[in-house]
Amino acid sequence: MLVSGIFNVRYLTGFTGSSGCVLITPRKRYFFTDFRYRQQAAREVRDHEVRIVGGPALTGAARYAMARRIRLGVLGIEGADVSQRSYRELRSILKGIRLRDVSGTIERMRAVKSGREIRLIEQAAAICDRAFGRLVRKQVTGRTEKEVAWLLEGWMRQDGSEPLPFEIIVASGPRSALPHGVASDRVIGPNELVVIDMGARVRGYCSDMTRTFATGRLSARRLAMHETALAAQAAALKAVVPGAPCAEVDSAARKLIEGEGYGEAFGHALGHGVGLEAHEKPTLAPRSRERLSAGMVVTVEPGIYLPRTGGVRIEDTVVVGPGGPRALTRFARDLRRLK
Template identity: 40%
Template sequence: MIQQRIHKIQASLRGRGLDAILITEPSNRRYLSGYTPADHGIQESSGVLLIPKKGGPFLLTDSRFELQAKEEAAGFRVELYRKGLSLLLKTLLPSLDVKRLAFESHYMLHSSVGRMETVLGKQVELVPLTGLVEQLREVKSEEEISLLRASVRRNEEVFQQALGRIKTGITEIDLALALDTTMRQHGAERPSFDTIVAFGANAAKPHAVPSNRVLQENELVLIDMGLVLDGYCSDMTRTLFHGQPDSMFLERLRTARKAQLAAVKAIRAGAVCRDVDQAARQVINDAGYGRCFGHGLGHGVGLAVHEAPRLSPRCRKRLRAGMIVTIEPGIYIPGWGGIRLENMAVVRDNGCELLNEDTTGLDL
C-alpha cells in the first residue's frame, strides 16, 4: 500500500515538472512511510522524507531515530544529517539530478526554507506546495476504515469504563485524567486531542479546558474524547446529565440528536459538504437555537483528528465514497451550558455507515 502511495506522489511530481519533494508534516510522513515518531514541535523534526520523481525514496533523520527509521520505513534509504538537513541535501540532491525541489509550505518554517536557499544556492529551485499528500489521504482504503473502526470501538470501551467515575464531587480535570489513563491502559498510543470534560455552564465553551470545577447534583456533563490506535484517530462527544434531567435539557438534547440524524440522512457520495451541514443546521434553526450553533457540523478524521473534508457552511467540496467524517451538531448557551453529540461515519455510494455503536444519551 505504501509503495502505491509513493508511486502516486511520484506521478504527481512528474506531472507538475518537479524533481522531488520534501515531506515534513508528521501525518503525511507516516502515511507515506510507516515511520511513526512524532515531532515535539515544528522546529524539532524527527525526520524528513525525500521523494524523487523516480527511484527509491529517502528518510532523512538524525542519530536519535536511526534504528527506528530502519525498522519502520521499509523500502526507504535512511540517511543521517549530522550537520543539519540543508547540508545533507546539498550533498544528496546533485546525485539525484534534483533542480526543482518542492516542500510542504504549510508546515515548513520560513526560516528553514531561507536556510536551505542559502545552502543550496541557485542550483536548486525551492517550490512551495500544499495539499499534495492530504488529497490522497481524504479517501480511505477499506484497510484504513477497519483501523478507524477499531479506534472508534476502543474509544467507546474507554468511555463506558469511565462512566462509573461520574459522581458528585469529581473534578473535570480528574475525569479527563481518568479517561486519558484508561486509553493508555487499553493500548492507545495517546489521546488524539486534549480530552474535553465540561460540567454545567462550562459546557457552553465548545473547546472547554478541564478545570478544578467540581461536579454538582443535577448538572450536565459534556465529554469530547478520542484516541490514537495503530496511528488512526477516533473522536466522539457525549452529553449526559448527572441527576434527574429537566425538560429543558431533554428538549435541547433531542434537538441536537434530530439534527445529527438529519445529517446522517443527507450524507452520501456526491453530496455537497455545506448541504450536509445545512441539513443539520436547519433543524437547530427551526428549534430556535440557530445562534447557538456557531461551528461547522464536522470534519474528516484519519491519521490526524482534523483533516479534510469539512462539513461547514462554506465548504463546496463534494463527498466521495471512503471519506470519513464526524457529525457533531451543538447547542451552546452562555450561563446554562452546552450540548454536543458526535459520531463518526464512512461516506458510501448510497448513504453512510456509522462507525459508532455506543448510543449513550442518543436513544431518547
C-alpha cells in the same frame, strides 16, 4: 517533492519518529533523518532509501540532492510546514531550483482511507465506546471534571490506546457551554449537563467522539437542546454520501438547528476528517468547497451552546460509503444519566 509534515512522512513511510522528511523524485524516494533514528528508520521505513544526515532533515535532504546532482528543476515543498528560516536555508542550498508550495497534496491523498486505516480507526473508536460504558456505571457527581478525565484516560490507556490524540474535554453545568472546555477543578453537581469529548489512538490512527450526559433531572429547555442536536445529527448523517458537497452536509444540520431558534448557538463547523490526526481533511463547514468520497472518515458533531444554560454536542466518527455512513463510534447517542 520534499515532504516535511511529520504526519505526511508517517503516511508515506511508516516512520513513527518525530524528525524526518521525504524526497520524492521521478526515479526514487528517499527518507532522511538524523543519527537518533538510525535503527528506528531501518526497522520502520518502507519503500524508501534511508539516509542519515547531520542537522535538520530538511536541509540535509537539500544538500544531499545537490551533492548527488539529482535533477529537480522545480521542487515542491510543504509551505504550511516550512518556517521562514528553513525556507531561506533551502533557497540558499538549492541554487537554480524553483521552489513551489504544494501544501495539501499529501493531505488530500490521506483523506480517503484504506481498509487497514479504517480498521485501526474503528479499533480506536471501540476503546472510547468501552470507556463510556464504564463511566455510566461509576459515581460521577461529587468528582471534579479533571478526576473524570483521568479516569477515562486511564481506562483507555489500559485498553490499548497510545497517547491520546487530544486533551479530554469534560465540561459540566454552565461550563458545558464552552465548546472546548477542557477538564477543570469544577465539581460536577446533580441535575446538570456534562459534555465529554475524547479520542483514542491505535497504531497512530485516531478516533473522536462526544456524548452529552445528564446527572439527574434537566429543565425542558436543556432537554430540547439535546433533542435538537440529536435530530440535527440524524439529518446530516442522511446527507453523508459519496459526492455530497461538504457544505451541504453541514447545511443539513445547521438549517434544522436554526429552525429551532438556536442558530447563533452553533458557531463551529459540523465536522472534519479523522485519521493520523484528530483533525484533517475534509472539513464539513458552510464555506467548504470539498466533496465527500467513499472511504473518507469524518466526524458529524452538531452542538448548541448557551451561556449560563449549558451546552450539548453529539459527535460520531463515520466512514463514507455508497450506502451511506457507517458509524465507527457506537456508544448510545441518547441522553444517558450519570450517577
